[in-house]
Amino acid sequence: MAFPTSSGSSLFKLSKKSSQRFTPSAQEYLASLKAADDDALAREQARSHSPTPARESYAHTTGTNYAPSIASTPALSFASTAASTISTPTTHAAQLEEDDDPLLVPDTPPTSNDPPPTALHSEFGYCNNEQYRYTSSYRPGTSLLPQHQDPPMTILLATYISYLFLIAIGHMRDFFGKRFWPAYYKHLQPADGYAALNGDFDSFYTRRLKLRIVDCFSRPVTGVPGRTILMYNRVSPDFNVTFKLTGQLTRALNVSSYNYLGFAQATGGVADAADESIRRYGLSALGPRLEAGTQDLHQAAEALVARFLGMEDAMVVSMGFATNSTTLPAMVSRGSLVISDEYNHASIRTGVRLSGASVRLFKHNDMSSLEQILRESISQGQPRTHRPWKKILVVVEGLYSMEGTFIDLPGLMELKKRYHFYLYIDEAHSIGAIGPHGRGVCDYFGVDPREVNILMGTFTKSFGAAGGYIAGNKVLIDRLRTINHSFAYAESVSPPVLTQLTAAMASIMGVAPPLPPAAVGAPGTLIPASAPYVHPGPAPASILPQWMHLPPLLLSGQEGATRLRRLAFNSRYLSQGLRKLGFIIYGHRDSPIVPLLIFNPGKMPVFSRLMLAANTHPNAVPFVVVIVAYPATPLITSRVRFCMSASHTKADVDRLLRACDKVGDLLDLKHGIPKGERWTVEEVVDRAVELVKME
Structure with missing residues (x-):
């Protein structure tokens, strides 16, 4: 068969x-x-x-x-x-799998009452059980302070000793290597008359620490980064200096990609729309927006983004990192003050440095620390001259990618009303992923988005596309269109990417049906794009290109709502389940980013390799996981970061919990709660629905 x-x-x-x-x-x-x-x-x-x-x-x-x-x-x-x-x-590699590969066969196959799915199960898992759904929204009274739990002192001591041991051995190898193998170290020395391009410690860290575990990073993959992913198998004959492909591939469960809603598919209505846009528009606009690079797709996408966010206007740019790094210099300059969360992304830090504005950091998500800096900055003014600041801009993230924590938006809005600063929220990881309607942190906390001055986000996560956006009032956005370098000089967003984000965003919102003839006086007249919009509501059909025909389930918003609720269930189930098993987990329970703390540097590669080996328990499957270490995190808080998706099924999370439970026992990673309070993994799996609803 x-x-x-x-x-x-x-x-x-x-x-x-x-x-x-x-x-x-x-x-x-x-x-x-x-x-x-x-x-x-x-x-x-x-x-x-x-x-x-x-x-x-x-x-x-x-x-x-x-x-x-x-x-x-x-x-x-x-x-x-x-x-x-x-x-x-993908087609060739899948033949290498076992006959009854659970990554290709649904655990619960569709019945004859369901419409036949034509997309591969490996891209988006089949799950038709309404019990495995949850609505992402803030519960009043839930603590928003960073939930950082410290491990036992023995773990911290062993972590520091491990790093000291690795550094000492590395220096010993360099000392003897430079004397007995000078030819090996010759390429590390700068040419005569030139300064070294890399610092001594950067070179040492890369060669003596990162090189030991570099097989866990940058693994080459192919195909669609959906529910599963195909990875090229490789070996290293020289201790990770170089790698050679074996010619075989491994299909693994993908818990690493930012595919929050599962729209990174090669099949389906959204992919069909992107395919049609290539036939009509080609692959590139071939010009910046202020020259010949503005197409009708750009204007439609910006109008849709503004309505999706509930803002007056929006602009889209072709790169997420550049959205922050070029917008901040266009908004603040010398004489302005930027107050930034200490865990803000590198793109924000880059933009602040390019702007020339003064910057102060407040403790992560600590509103009392922010208020103290605000009071001091407003009362003292600029250094030396004590003149008032031209403007004060507070920059935060909606969801922090390494911590899995939400910004305390209710507390932040109280401070904004009191101190009258400008607020800039980076929603790269939260837009489309959280909230009852998928509209980000404002939707999650029930805050009017018009009370936020600038909303920034990217299309590379929830929407399966590329690029980013800036949304705000029309006067601000019109000004940014003329002075933002990524808008004025960079290549505009390509047509298929615009179509992908437009179709995905419209499927989350739903598209309003045509008005009845009696309402507008003409048969089949659509709701005009200029019609009053009630946020959050469906998108007017006239915003979408006339040639874009989405399936009914996407047009109605039912498919988008189902994806949002599946993501919310999977995220909360994994976070709660790992906590009950005894692991130290950072972040909030509704976050699709779930960091599991490892601490010891030697346990990072072992964890990654064991999860990929698929021998953690009898019915295990391979897992591709991301391990994160210094300098992306503090030295002693290395972690594995799981990224949940609506494409995962409940059975996928069950497999992941069983694998983590086995590896956690082997590596002694369960230091979150005492043994007497822990659940067994089978108890977690059996009580999943109850666990998700727990506060």
């Missing part, structure tokens, strides 16, 4: 033993998948012979007006024609 792709080749073959173990519902799943893909191939061939490649809507192509409720909507319920044209290493 074979599992066919839409191109006719076998994706993977099921052995006779494994096919006998399939239930009738699984057989129905395979049969319906084959039929749907054959139908998609026929439609794609018919479209390729048409002179106008305009995409028809889902209801027209399938001949049905199917629009189920959220309760009966599977994870991949929308049609796609992209699968029929995909030819990537």
Whole structure:
């Protein structure tokens, strides 16, 4: 029995033993998948012979007006024609997997009552159980202070000793190596008359510490970074100095990518829209926005972003890092004061340094520390002259990527009303990922976004695209369009990326249906783009390009709502489950970023390699995890950072918890709560729904 792709080749073959173990519902799943893909191939061939490649809507192509409720909507319920044209290493590599690979076969296959999914299960997991849903919103009274728990003193002492030992051994190897193997160290010396490009410690840290575990970083991958990911296997014959590919690939569960809502797919309605935009617009706008690089797609995307955020206007740029590093110098300069959270991203720090403004740091998410700096800065003014500051700008992040903590927005807004400073919020990781409507921290805390002066975010996480945005009042945005370097000089966002973010954002918002003829006096008239907008609400259909036809589940917002609730459940389940198992976990429980503290440098590579080895328990699968160490984190707080996604199923999180439980016992990582208060991993798995609802 074979599992066919839409191109006719076998994706993977099921052995006779494994096919006998399939239930009738699984057989129905395979049969319906084959039929749907054959139908998609026929439609794609018919479209390729048409002179106008305009995409028809889902209801027209399938001949049905199917629009189920959220309760009966599977994870991949929308049609796609992209699968029929995909030819990537994924198809070849999947044949290397075992016959009954759980990463390719749904744990709970669809039934005949569900519309047949045509996207690969490896991109977005099938989960139709409404119990595994949760709404992300702030519960009044929940503490927003950083929940940082210290390990036992023995762990801290062992961590410091480990670093001292590694540094001492590294210096000893350098001392003897320079005398007995001078040819090896010759390339480290600068040429005659030139200064060294790298500092001594930078060179030493890279060669003697990072090199030992560099196999855990920058692992080459291929294919779609969805629920699973394909990784190239490699070996090193010279102790991680160089690597050689073995020619084989490993499919692993992906808990590392910023694919929060699972829109990083090669199949589905959003991917179809991006594919159609390439046919119509090509791959690039070939110019900056202030020259010939502004297209109708840019204007539509900016109008949609402004409505999505509830702001007057917005501008989009082609790079997330540049959104911060070029906007801050355009807003503040010498004589201004920037008050920044000590854990703010490097892009914010870069932008502040380029601006020439004075900067002061306050303790992470500590409103009392911020208030003390505000009182002192306002009363004392500028250094030496004591003149008032031209402006005071407080810069924070909505969700901190290394800590997994939300900004204390209610406390921050109270200070803003009292001290009248400008507020800049970086929502790179929070926009689209949290809140009942996916609108970020303002939605999560129930704060009017118009009370925030500047909202910044990126499209590289929740929307599966690239670039970033700045949103605020129209006067500010118009000014930034003329002086922001990333807008005036950099290449504008490419058309397929614009289409990807527009389609993904519209599917989260939902698209308002046409008004009845009696309401506007003309048959089929759509809600105009200039119509009053009530935030948070659906997007007017007139904002979207006329050629963009999204499936009904995306147009109605049902698919987006389901993804938001799946992400909220997965995030809270993993965070709560790891805590109950005894691990030290940073961050808030609704955060899709879940940092697990490792501390000891020697345990970082072991954790990463054990998770990838897939031998942590009998039914384990490989996991690709991200380990983070100095200088991205403080020296003694190295960690593994899990990134949850709506594409993961409850069974995926179960596997991850079982693997972490086994590795945690082997490496002695459970120092969060006493043994008597811990749950067993099976108890965590069985009581998952109860655990998620716990405060």
